[in-house]
Amino acid sequence: xxxxxxxxxxxxxxxxxxxxxxxxxxxxxxxxxxxxxxxxxxxxxxxxxxxxxxxxxxxxxxxxxxxxxxxxxxxxxxxxxxxxxxxxxxxxxxxxxxxxxxxxxxxxxxxxxxxxxxxxxxxxxxxxxxxxxxxxxxxxxxxxxxxxxxxxxxxxxxxxxxxxxxxxxxxxxxxxxxxxxxxxxxxxxxxxxxxxxxxxxxxxxxxxxxxxxxxxxxxxxxxxxxxxxxxxxxxxxxxxxxxxxxxxxxxxxxxxxxxxxxxxxxxxxxxxxxxxxxxxxxxxxxxxxxxxxxxxxxxxxxxxxxxxxxxxxxxxxxxxxxxxxxxxxxxxxxxxxxxxxxxxxxxxxxxxxxxxxxxxxxxxxxxxxxxxxxxxxxxxxxxxxxxxxxxxxxxxxxxxxxxxxxxxxxxxxxxxxxxxxxxxxxxxxxxxxxxxxxxxxxxxxxxxxxxxxxxxxxxxxxxxxxxxxxxxxxxxxxxxxxxxxxxxxxxxxx
Amino acid sequence: xxxxxxxxxxxxxxxxxxxxxxxxxxxxxxxxxxxxxxxxxxxxxxxxxxxxxxxxxxxxxxxxxxxxxxxxxxxxxxxxxxxxxxxxxxxxxxxxxxxxxxxxxxxxxxxxxxxxxxxxxxxxxxxxxxxxxxxxxxxxxxxxxxxxxxxxxxxxxxxxxxxxxxxxxxxxxxxxxxxxxxxxxxxxxxxxxxxxxxxxxxxxxxxxxxxxxxxxxxxxxxxxxxxxxxxxxxxxxxxxxxxxxxxxxxxxxxxxxxxxxxxxxxxxxxxxxxxxxxxxxxxxxxxxxxxxxxxxxxxxxxxxxxxxxxx
Numbered sequence: 026x027x028x029x030x031x032x033x034x035x036x037x038x039x040x041x042x043x044x045x046x047x048x049x050x051x052x053x054x055x056x057x058x059x060x061x062x063x064x065x066x067x068x069x070x071x072x073x074x075x076x077x078x079x080x081x082x083x084x085x086x087x088x089x090x091x092x093x094x095x096x097x098x099x100x101x102x103x104x105x106x107x108x109x110x111x112x113x114x115x116x117x118x119x120x121x122x123x124x125x126x127x128x129x130x131x132x133x134x135x136x137x138x139x140x141x142x143x144x145x146x147x148x149x150x151x152x153x154x155x156x157x158x159x160x161x162x163x164x165x166x167x168x169x170x171x172x173x174x175x176x177x178x179x180x181x182x183x184x185x186x187x188x189x190x191x192x193x194x195x196x197x198x199x200x201x202x203x204x205x206x207x208x209x210x211x212x213x214x215x216x217x218x219x220x221x222x223x224x225x226x227x228x229x230x231x232x233x234x235x236x237x238x239x240x241x242x243x244x245x246x247x248x249x250x251x252x253x254x255x256x257x258x259x260x261x262x263x264x265x266x267x268x269x270x271x272x273x274x275x276x277x278x279x280x281x282x283x284x285x286x287x288x289x290x291x292x293x294x295x296x297x298x299x300x301x302x303x304x305x306x307x308x309x310x311x312x313x314x315x316x317x318x319x320x321x322x323x324x325x326x327x328x329x330x331x332x333x334x335x336x337x338x339x340x341x342x343x344x345x346x347x348x349x350x351x352x353x354x355x356x357x358x359x360x361x362x363x364x365x366x367x368x369x370x371x372x373x374x375x376x377x378x379x380x381x382x383x384x385x386x387x388x389x390x391x392x393x394x395x396x397x398x399x400x401x402x403x404x405x406x407x408x409x410x411x412x413x414x415x416x417x418x419x420x421x422x423x424x425x426x427x428x429x430x431x432x433x434x435x436x437x438x439x440x441x442x443x444x445x446x447x448x449x450x451x452x453x454x455x456x457x458x459x460x461x462x463x464x465x466x467x468x469x470x471x472x473x474x475x476x477x478x479x480x481x482x483x484x485x486x487x488x489x490x491x492x493x494x495x496x497x498x499x500x501x502x503x504x505x506x507x508x509x510x511x512x513x514x515x516x517x518x519x
Numbered sequence: 520x521x522x523x524x525x526x527x528x529x530x531x532x533x534x535x536x537x538x539x540x541x542x543x544x545x546x547x548x549x550x551x552x553x554x555x556x557x558x559x560x561x562x563x564x565x566x567x568x569x570x571x572x573x574x575x576x577x578x579x580x581x582x583x584x585x586x587x588x589x590x591x592x593x594x595x596x597x598x599x600x601x602x603x604x605x606x607x608x609x610x611x612x613x614x615x616x617x618x619x620x621x622x623x624x625x626x627x628x629x630x631x632x633x634x635x636x637x638x639x640x641x642x643x644x645x646x647x648x649x650x651x652x653x654x655x656x657x658x659x660x661x662x663x664x665x666x667x668x669x670x671x672x673x674x675x676x677x678x679x680x681x682x683x684x685x686x687x688x689x690x691x692x693x694x695x696x697x698x699x700x701x702x703x704x705x706x707x708x709x710x711x712x713x714x715x716x717x718x719x720x721x722x723x724x725x726x727x728x729x730x731x732x733x734x735x736x737x738x739x740x741x742x743x744x745x746x747x748x749x750x751x752x753x754x755x756x757x758x759x760x761x762x763x764x765x766x767x768x769x770x771x772x773x774x775x776x777x778x779x780x781x782x783x784x785x786x787x788x789x790x791x792x793x794x795x796x797x798x799x800x801x802x803x804x805x806x807x808x809x810x811x812x813x814x815x816x817x818x819x820x821x822x823x824x825x826x827x828x829x830x
Contacts, residue, residue, distance in 0.1 A: 088630065089623050091611065265612050274614035284615045289522050293828055300523040302671065302764065302819040304827040 044191035046448035046464065049114060060117045060229075060510060067225045068112070073458050080111050080455055083217045092213055092271050107210065108503030110454045113218050114465060114485040115229070118512040124187065124195055124469065125479045127379030132183050132471050134369040135200065135356045139179040141372075143169045143352065153371050154364045158388075162361065162408075164203075164354030166317065168324055172341060174350050175248050178473045181312075181348040182241070184208070184484075187379070187467040189450035196380045198447075198466065200357040200365070202349060204314050207484040208470050209272035210504050212237060215482065218506035231508040234482035237470070238279035241312075244474035248346040249309045256309035258282045259299065261290075263315050263331045273314050287315075292335030295342040310346045311336075317351045325351075359408045359442050360386055383445055387438040396443040397434065400427045403443040405434065418494065420446050449494055454487055454505070464488040466496050467507065483507045525616050526675045527820045528609040532617075533679025535606035536625075540656045541687045542571060542599045546586040547649040548715045552708070553582050559708040566709065567716065569694040570687075571597060586645060591637055599652070600632045618666040624659040628652060674760040678815070681760070682808055685753035688717060688740055689804045696733060697798040703733050710736060717748050737797050742789050750804055751784040757811065764819070773814040780807045 045053075050061040057065050068076070087093070087106040116124075141148050142159055149156040159165060184205030186198045215234055219226055242258060249256035262273035264286050277284035283299065291298045291305060298305035313320055319329040324337035339345045355361065363384040366377040385392040385403070396403060400419050407415035417430040434441045451462035469483040485507045486496035496502040545567040552563040564582040568575075571589065578585040592598045607629040610622060631637065632652070641648045660680075667673045695713055696703040704710065710731045714720040717740055726743070727735050743749040758777040765774040787800065 089626060090619070091614070091622065091626050265608070270611075271614075274611075278615035283522055283525075284613075285522060286524070289524055291824060296829075300822075300824075301520050302523055302526045302675075303520060304822075305824075305829065306520060 044448060047189050047191050047193050047450035048462065049189070049450050049452040049465070060115050063225050063229060064113070064115065064222070067222060068460070076111065076455055077458055079221050083109060083111055083221060086217050086220070087213065090213065092209070108487075108489055109210075109214060109217070110463075110487055110503055110505035111218075111221055112453050112455055112460070113222070113506040113508045114452045114467075115508045115510065116467075116483075118510050120195070121481065121509045122512075123378065125481075127195075127197075127377070128185060128469060128471050128479050129477050130369060130373065130375065130378050131185070131197065131200070131365065132180065132473055132477055134372045135183075135202065135365070136177050136179050136473060137372040138368050139350070139353060139356050140174065140177040142355065143174075143179075144171060148368070148371055151371070153367050154361065158360055158364075159355060162355050162358045164317070164352065164358055166352030166355075168337065168341075169350065169352040173343065175251065175346065176473075176475050178244075178248065178475075179350040180353045180356070181244055181248065181350075181473055182208075183471040183473065184468050185471065187469065188382075188447055189467070191448050191450075194380070195467070196382050196447075197365070198382055199359075200362065201468075202353040202357040204316060204349065205468075205470070206269040206272055206314070207468055207486075207504075208237065208480075209275040211470070211480075211482055211484045211507070212275070214484070214504060214506035218508075226508075229508060230511045230513070232481035232511050234480055237480050237482075238276060240472055240478055240480070241276065242280040242282070244472040244478070245310045245312050245348055247474035248348060250475075252343075253309045257307060258310040258312065259285045259308050261285055261287070261311050261313040261315055261320075261332075263287075263319070267314075269314065276312075287329075287331045287333050290333035290336070292333055292339050295335070295339045295344050297333065297336060297339050297345045308345060310348060312348050317354065320347065320351065359406055360388070360439075363442065382447060385443040387434055387441040387443065392443075393434070393438050396441075397431055400431055402446060404446050405430060405441055405443045408440050408442060418446065446494070449488070449496070452485070452487070452505070454489075456489075461491070463491070464494050464496065465505075481509045483509070521616075521671045521675075523820045523822075525613045525672065527816070528613045529616065529672050529675040530679035530815070532606045532609045532613075532625075533676045533681075534683040535602045535609070536656060536659065537680045537683040538687065539599050539602040539606065540653055541684075542589060542597075542602065543649045543653050543656075544718060545570060545716050546589050546599070547646055547653075548712050549582050550586050550645050550649075551715075552712055559706055559712075562704070562706065562709050563712040566691075566694055566704070566713065570691040570716070572690075573597075583645075587641060590641055590645075590649070591632070593633075600637075603629050603632050603652075613672075616672050618662070620662045620666045621659065624655065624662045628655045628659065631655075671764060674764050675819075678757060678760040678764070681753040681756040682812060684748060685750050685757065686805060686808045688748055688750055688753070689801050689808070691716060692737065692740060693798070693801045693805070696737060696794055697801055703794050705733060707731060719746065719748060722746050733794065737794070738789060738792075741797065741800065742784060742787060751781075754781040754784055754804075757781070761811075761815070772818050773811055776807060776811045776814055780804065780811070783807075 050058055052058060084106055087109060093106050138148065148154055149159060180202035182205060184201045184207060186201065187195050188198050189195050211234065245258045246256050259282055260273055260277040262270060262284055264270065274284055285299050289299050291300060297308045299308055315331050318326045320332035321334065321337040322329045322332060323334050340347050362381065363386055366381055369375060369377045385396050387393045387396055396405065403419045405417040417426065419427060449464040449466055452465045453460050454463040465485050465487050467483050467485055470480045472478045485505050487503045487505055488494055488496045489501055489503045549564045549567040552560040560582065561580060564585065568578055568585060588595065588598065590599045593600055595601060607625050610617060610625050614622060663673065663676060710733065711720060714723050714736065719740060723739050726739060739746065739749065741750050744751060746752055758781040761774045761777045765771055783803065
């Protein structure tokens with residue numbers, strides 16, 4: 026092997042004694058995995074300056090496109106791009122096939138679960154999931170009870186977070202059924218990496234993801250197609266100051282539908298309209314990127330200026346479809362998560378294809394005492410929080426932090442769950458000119474309307490800090506392109 | 520069909536881009552003048568500052584500082600960098616409505632103007648700096664023209680540009696010829712400075728030769744049919760774009776105003792006008808441009824809902 030290849034060191038673990046993380050590129054013996062060979066060879070031929078140059082071109086592409094967030098300073102504000110890594114993460118066809126089947130199964134069951142708890146509540150009566158766990162969750166929306174949702178497709182867009190365990194098996198860390206974001210980064214990363222490694226890309230047979238906007242539009246239209254022949258779809262954004270605004274505008278532009286804000290909407294006679302230059306125009310499907318709480322000040326938070334007054338009533342009346350449906354959050358609640366394998370078995374009579382991470386519910390006394398006794402080994406999460414906030418990573422925390430968190434758990438055990446510290450797998454990343462392993466996760470995107478479609482691609486999030494296991498962009502994470510290989514390279518573009 | 524808010528944003532992108540380009544030219548002429556003759560330079564600087572609405576005439580004695588502030592002062596809402604930041608902010612809000620090519624041009628200008636190297640670039644060569652911005656803004660217009668659909672959104676963009684242009688040229692001419700206390704400017708150096716500020720020197724020379732006279736300049740900048748910065752040319756475009764937008768809206772209010780203004784300039788008695796009547800016409804132009812602006816807003820953007828609700 027050439028001197029300067031993507032040779033990552035598998036022995037570099039931040040946790041002594043814990044299982045070594047799975048290395049995406051190399052086997053434990055140090056051999057390059059088959060599906061990384063071509064990339065490794067290509068990188069070995071490049072001088073460090075070449076790599077740096079390509080990295081610069083990549084960053085310039087993001088800056089020019091305006092895929093940025095603004096850092097407001099005292100003197101002036103500057104635009105920063107979300108850190109993006111040059112080297113793609115590669116997943117072979119047979120591994121993807123399993124992920125795809127697992128994700129489809131999971132979303133199918135979760136949609137059935139939502140239809141059930143907002144309907145007959147059979148699963149609660151059968152005692153599979155504790156009733157009070159569901160009904161007391163803040164994300165449970167009483168207003169959704171007995172409301173018809175076409176195709177029982179509650180979570181039209183789902184972005185699940187998968188991690189690869191030390192044994193090489195993928196597991197689900199979290200389901201995101203509310204307003205998952207990141208798909209624009211998946212698409213932009215792809216556009217950039219096609220330019221960075223064109224030859225390797227072509228030869229590898231990477232499956233195409235550029236149909237995502239088209240599939241999303243088809244999914245959204247399928248939610249209203251039964252009663253409106255050519256439904257008017259819009260994307261609802263909180264506005265230009267939202268950190269995901271770029272994505273909202275990007276999806277609207279690629280779907281060719283209007284990007285609306287709350288102030289553009291008018292509800293009259295339980296119909297939703299948008300203000301156009303030529304008067305009011307009726308809307309049939311709203312792909313909303315605004316949280317439940319803010320979509321309608323009459324039904325939910327009264328101080329919200331981001332939604333439209335009366336929107337929920339129009340939805341109840343069946344005159345407009347809101348995607349994702351309000352109240353889907355109850356199915357990705359961190360405590361309900363522990364029951365998902367049971368939920369899959371209950372509705373589909375199958376074992377879960379993708380396993381869960383072992384989860385301790387602090388609401389159960391026996392599990393609580395186990396958690397408190399093992400705080401130094403566990404990751405503890407507040408049920409209501411997301412984005413890497415409200416979290417204790419036991420092995421990395423100080424004794425005082427652990428003691429404080431322990432008190433917080435004892436004070437409100439229902440609000441906490443705990444999981445063993447999982448060593449996320451590592452992938453090679455370009456760090457200041459050096460190729461080094463960093464921990465990564467995987468967020469694929471699943472669409473459900475009249476049918477469930479898994480996009481053959483994903484966002485790979487990277488924990489940029491050495492040894493860090495936190496990949497959230499709010500906590501110093503970055504991303505990289507993800508190549509899903511076709512079983513037969515000739516089929517990649519079909 | 521287009522969202523009212525989106526039409527409003529596109530309209531303002533047009534206005535801010537036009538304003539930024541005009542300011543660049545004013546600053547450039549002002550700085551250039553200081554290289555030649557000191558007396559006239561102060562007069563040119565005074566014209567430029569008065570045309571951008573700066574009441575503080577003392578600044579004319581230090582044109583470099585004035586130009587620097589006009590270009591890069593982010594605290595001043597009237598500076599070039601503020602105009603470009605506002606244009607780009609509006610573009611971001613309608614990112615889904617403008618093509619990537621168009622967006623990239625504007626984003627690039629913005630990044631250059633607000634980047635850490637801007638002040639140094641201006642200090643190293645203010646003229647080259649301002650020229651580059653003007654050239655980039657031309658690329659922006661070109662990208663919009665070549666890649667955007669020439670539909671409703673594009674029309675609102677151009678409507679903003681031409682309305683702003685008519686007002687800017689109108690105000691500049693008023694400063695030069697409509698000031699009763701100072702009297703019209705007649706210095707040759709100041710007059711060519713005025714033509715440069717309007718980007719009109721070469722087209723003027725081709726039309727009237729090197730015979731530079733206040734009356735001919737007014738005739739050219741107000742009534743010329745083909746020169747793209749004459750008020751007549753601008754009002755004709757305003758009428759054209761508004762007529763097309765109104766047709767789909769079914770509201771003739773702003774179109775009527777624009778048609779009247781266009782006709783005023785088209786059928787003006789050019790042979791028999793003097794500096795006095797010019798001043799009257801300029802006031803009318805500025806008033807009617809303001810009226811068109813208000814009417815556009817009330818008709819397309821902030822209309823009352825009661826009139827438009829379905830029965």
